[in-house]
Amino acid sequence: MTVERRDAARRLPAPDETLASLRLRTGQELAVVNISARGALVEGTTRLLPGTHVEVHVVTREGRTLVRSRVMHASVFAVAADILEYRAGLAFDAHVNTAPSWVATTRPAPSSAPTGSRYPNQNNPGSTTVEGAC
Numbered sequence: 001m002t003v004e005r006r007d008a009a010r011r012l013p014a015p016d017e018t019l020a021s022l023r024l025r026t027g028q029e030l031a032v033v034n035i036s037a038r039g040a041l042v043e044g045t046t047r048l049l050p051g052t053h054v055e056v057h058v059v060t061r062e063g064r065t066l067v068r069s070r071v072m073h074a075s076v077f078a079v080a081a082d083i084l085e086y087r088a089g090l091a092f093d094a095h096v097n098t099a100p101s102w103v104a105t106t107r108p109a110p111s112s113a114p115t116g117s118r119y120p121n122q123n124n125p126g127s128t129t130v131e132g133a134c
Contacts, residue, residue, distance in 0.1 A: 008036035011098070018059040019098055025055040025066065030088075035098050039069070039091040048074045048088040056090065060097045068093040 013019040013032050022030045022042060030042035048054060048071045058065050069090040077087035 008038045010034040010036040023057040037095045041089050043087040050074050
């Protein structure tokens with residue numbers, strides 16, 4: 001039997017949730033496998049070295065936060081002909097609110113109003129009808 005050593009419960013973020021990805025301060029994006037208030041298991045094409053510190057942008061309910069993190073462990077996760085993918089465990093230096101949040105990635109409900117702009121047809125420059133439109 002294994003003893004649970006984690007400080008906080010981890011959860012799987014939904015694919016459309018803001019916490020489904022983190023961005024390194026240097027710009028590379030990392031996909032989140034699971035996350036808690038104290039850390040995250042991430043994967044991506046960026047090589048992270050155990051024992052080093054990185055800063056990650058985390059988008060929570062309160063907004064975007066830059067969190068200093070320590071790379072606890074890292075390994076090659078997938079190998080392809082032209083790319084390596086890595087998986088790493090990050091320990092946040094400060095607690096992060098990881099409650100579910102869809103603020104930045106949700107789409108508004110579709111409206112019945114037409115979208116986009118209409119261009120005048122060539123025969124009548126004052127017209128807003130689009131030729132060949134369905």
